[in-house]
Amino acid sequence: MNKVLLIRNGLLVSSVETALGDLLIENGKITQVGANIQHPDAEVFDAAGLYVLPGVIDPQVHFRDPGFPEKEDLYTGSKAAAAGGVTSYFEMPNTKPATIDFDAMQAKKKRAASVSLVNYNFFAGATASNLDYLNTVPNVAGIKIFMGSSTGDLLVADSHDIEKIFAQGRRLIAVHAEDEEILRHNKASMPATSVFDHPKIRSAEAALKATQLAVMLSKKYRRRLHVLHVTSGDEVIFLAQHKDGNISSEVTPQHLFFQAPEVYERLGTFAQMNPPIRDKWHRDALRRALQAGVIDCIATDHAPHTIAEKEKGYPAAPSGMPGVETALPVMLTLMHEGLWTLNQVVRWMCEMPAQLYRVRHKGFLAVGADADITLIDLNKKKTVENGKLQTKVNWSPYHGLTLQGWPIVTIVNGNIVYREGEFFEDIKGREIIIDQEV
Amino acid sequence: MQHRSVLSAGQFTRHDLDHLLALSAKLERDLKTRRMIPLLDEYILATLFFEPSTRTRLSFESAMHRLGGRVISTVGVQFSSLAKGETLFDTLKMVEAYSDICAIRHPVEGASRIAAQSIAIPVINAGDGAGEHPTQALLDLYTIEKHKQISSRKQRVAFIGDIKYGRTIHSLIQLLWHYDTELVFISPEELRLPQKYREMLSRRDIPILETDRIAAVQDCDVAYVTRIQEERFADHREYEKFRDSYIVDRELVECCKPGLIVMHPLPRLTEVSTDIDNHPAAVYFDQAQNGLYVRMALLLVLLEVEY
Numbered sequence: 001m002n003k004v005l006l007i008r009n010g011l012l013v014s015s016v017e018t019a020l021g022d023l024l025i026e027n028g029k030i031t032q033v034g035a036n037i038q039h040p041d042a043e044v045f046d047a048a049g050l051y052v053l054p055g056v057i058d059p060q061v062h063f064r065d066p067g068f069p070e071k072e073d074l075y076t077g078s079k080a081a082a083a084g085g086v087t088s089y090f091e092m093p094n095t096k097p098a099t100i101d102f103d104a105m106q107a108k109k110k111r112a113a114s115v116s117l118v119n120y121n122f123f124a125g126a127t128a129s130n131l132d133y134l135n136t137v138p139n140v141a142g143i144k145i146f147m148g149s150s151t152g153d154l155l156v157a158d159s160h161d162i163e164k165i166f167a168q169g170r171r172l173i174a175v176h177a178e179d180e181e182i183l184r185h186n187k188a189s190m191p192a193t194s195v196f197d198h199p200k201i202r203s204a205e206a207a208l209k210a211t212q213l214a215v216m217l218s219k220k221y222r223r224r225l226h227v228l229h230v231t232s233g234d235e236v237i238f239l240a241q242h243k244d245g246n247i248s249s250e251v252t253p254q255h256l257f258f259q260a261p262e263v264y265e266r267l268g269t270f271a272q273m274n275p276p277i278r279d280k281w282h283r284d285a286l287r288r289a290l291q292a293g294v295i296d297c298i299a300t301d302h303a304p305h306t307i308a309e310k311e312k313g314y315p316a317a318p319s320g321m322p323g324v325e326t327a328l329p330v331m332l333t334l335m336h337e338g339l340w341t342l343n344q345v346v347r348w349m350c351e352m353p354a355q356l357y358r359v360r361h362k363g364f365l366a367v368g369a370d371a372d373i374t375l376i377d378l379n380k381k382k383t384v385e386n387g388k389l390q391t392k393v394n395w396s397p398y399h400g401l402t403l404q405g406w407p408i409v410t411i412v413n414g415n416i417v418y419r420e421g422e423f424f425e426d427i428k429g430r431e432i433i434i435d436q437e438v
Numbered sequence: 439m440q441h442r443s444v445l446s447a448g449q450f451t452r453h454d455l456d457h458l459l460a461l462s463a464k465l466e467r468d469l470k471t472r473r474m475i476p477l478l479d480e481y482i483l484a485t486l487f488f489e490p491s492t493r494t495r496l497s498f499e500s501a502m503h504r505l506g507g508r509v510i511s512t513v514g515v516q517f518s519s520l521a522k523g524e525t526l527f528d529t530l531k532m533v534e535a536y537s538d539i540c541a542i543r544h545p546v547e548g549a550s551r552i553a554a555q556s557i558a559i560p561v562i563n564a565g566d567g568a569g570e571h572p573t574q575a576l577l578d579l580y581t582i583e584k585h586k587q588i589s590s591r592k593q594r595v596a597f598i599g600d601i602k603y604g605r606t607i608h609s610l611i612q613l614l615w616h617y618d619t620e621l622v623f624i625s626p627e628e629l630r631l632p633q634k635y636r637e638m639l640s641r642r643d644i645p646i647l648e649t650d651r652i653a654a655v656q657d658c659d660v661a662y663v664t665r666i667q668e669e670r671f672a673d674h675r676e677y678e679k680f681r682d683s684y685i686v687d688r689e690l691v692e693c694c695k696p697g698l699i700v701m702h703p704l705p706r707l708t709e710v711s712t713d714i715d716n717h718p719a720a721v722y723f724d725q726a727q728n729g730l731y732v733r734m735a736l737l738l739v740l741l742e743v744e745y
Contacts, residue, residue, distance in 0.1 A: 232653075233656050234653040236656075236693050237652050237653040237690055237693060238653070239689075240689035240692075240693045241652075241682075241683075241689070241690055243689070281656070284656075285656050285693060288694070292689055292692030293689070293692075294689050
């Protein structure tokens with residue numbers, strides 16, 4: 001903890017520049033940034049040829065802890081995060097018990113403090129009747145509302161109940177935006193015989209309708225809103241027209257990378273998630289929206305289910321796929337394809353999540369910032385293989401694909417947690433501090 | 439051109455259009471180095487505007503002046519003998535005696551056709567009621583050709599807003615069907631394309647998509663935006679909802695296919711946000727200026743003066 005680490009000759013990356021330099025880390029903080037930094041007691045890490053990023057923040061993961069130890073837990077999930085260069089995560093409340101009261105939140109934080117290898121915080125899950133908790137539970141990422149039902153039984157589908165949550169309090173509200181009424185109607189009226197039906201049942205119309213409601217409520221009550229995993233060109237254009245300073249949104253790497261129907265041909269129900277992966281028209285719209293700033297950041301929606309569960313066929317198989325370990329390599333692979341720059345990736349995966357969630361002292365390589373750092377080899381190629389992953393479910397939708405650009409070292413609060421396949425587990429991550437709305 | 443008058447966008451052949459576009463381009467190019475191309479110094483244009491339209495009238499008059507011709511005009515029905523009860527026919531006979539060509543705008547659909555049948559000089563329809571506006575369609579086509587080269591590359595053209603009553607749209611689609619194109623009509627249910635035009639397009643095998651989703655603009659090459667007028671709606675709240683749903687702004691444009699151009703016949707209200715005025719996609723001011731070159735080309739062709 002008290003050791004001094006000097007990262008020498010790395011290429012320090014921010015959203016606006018890439019510059020050769022050194023970083024000095026003392027007591028878990030960055031204390032100097034510049035050229036030729038000298039320190040008599042520092043352990044020197046030669047980062048020549050590596051890019052040095054502010055630690056990646058993943059603002060949407062499901063680590064299934066407590067309740068589903070066969071899928072994931074806070075230890076294995078955080079280990080997968082470290083291997084993926086992710087130094088901080090916000091975890092979702094649809095666990096068992098759900099994180100819908102003070103005790104559940106406290107238990108989660110306590111458990112994370114003892115097992116999580118990287119920094120953590122949690123969303124408070126909204127129900128129709130826990131407003132007091134949502135607005136007073138201290139230091140959480142935000143309030144999560146499932147407007148459409150997904151994994152678990154957390155759901156606030158009634159628009160009056162949703163409005164009540166928007167009307168009281170100031171804390172950020174993150175929504176899973178799918179309209180439950182349309183989902184139910186489609187489930188009742190459409191065939192559900194193969195996974196190809198999944199994006200039809202969970203239609204772009206359902207996503208748009210819920211996003212419209214959330215945006216309308218945010219404007220009515222001037223409430224900070226984050227639209228989780230935008231998946232459709234329809235939401236993109238609606239957000240382009242109506243987004244204001246109170247509203248932000250995210251997209252997952254899998255919605256940027258994959259497209260229907262090909263992804264379902266290749267992966268079947270293993271590609272099934274909510275909201276679903278849609279066709280190329282939507283995928284291209286999401287890519288452009290990210291470039292245009294209509295979508296603000298990347299989140300993985302890491303949502304593991306076991307291979308046995310995923311093999312149940314459609315519609316019995318649960319929705320969700322792991323991703324925290326592969327998000328950065330996927331975004332860097334798309335960078336190599338010419339879609340965007342490394343600086344943009346840093347903006348979307350490091351700076352913006354910190355800014356949007358008012359995370360204190362993270363997201364930037366600056367003096368005084370927490371020493372959460374991801375060192376990457378931009379050219380390293382590695383083929384993703386099921387069975388060789390850190391996530392407990394040990395499969396990936398990218399199985400068999402060679403991704404280019406991998407994290408080499410992950411540093412959390414000044415401690416090396418991951419280094420080229422090796423983990424250093426004695427020191428744990430810390431609770432992420434969220435600056436409250438004033 | 440077969441007719442010596444311009445009455446409907448539907449009258450043009452592809453050959454006519456190729457000629458007019460080439461001539462317009464030549465005039466635009468030459469006017470970069472010259473202020474006047476005095477080929478019509480022996481001719482007089484009469485502009486008869488029985489309803490107000492500053493832009494179209496000024497553009498016709500400027501076109502005639504740039505060609506060295508003279509203009510006589512009547513603006514506002516209250517000053518003309520029409521106010522004293524003279525028939526349109528009698529007015530036109532006088533105009534025929536005083537000028538060599540006339541541009542007419544009239545609130546009654548078909549007025550320009552009656553005019554053309556009444557007099558021997560060429561008549562240009564400068565907009566007749568809910569009917570057609572063929573010179574606007576020509577300048578729109580010229581703008582699409584100039585920015586997107588529709589004569590050599592397939593273009594997906596989106597029309598956004600009032601597809602039902604938008605006469606510039608009704609005229610433009612009759613030109614576009616001479617080209618390799620796909621048309622996307624984006625409007626509220628209440629303002630959809632009239633059946634007549636749907637059938638015309640289907641006879642010519644032009645693929646069309648009709649939707650109320652503004653998101654459909656994203657993979658188009660051209661976004662042609664028109665004003666949604668409040669009087670089309672019974673309910674003010676409905677109007678506001680649609681007005682706000684069909685706004686094209688900077689962020690929307692940046693979410694669209696690169697190279698998209700945004701057109702508007704002007705004047706606009708809020709449907710095209712001023713925040714894209716300086717964006718490369720915004721071509722509506724250029725579009726308005728193109729009216730000059732296209733109308734110059736038409737005057738030359740109709741008066742059979744070579745250039």
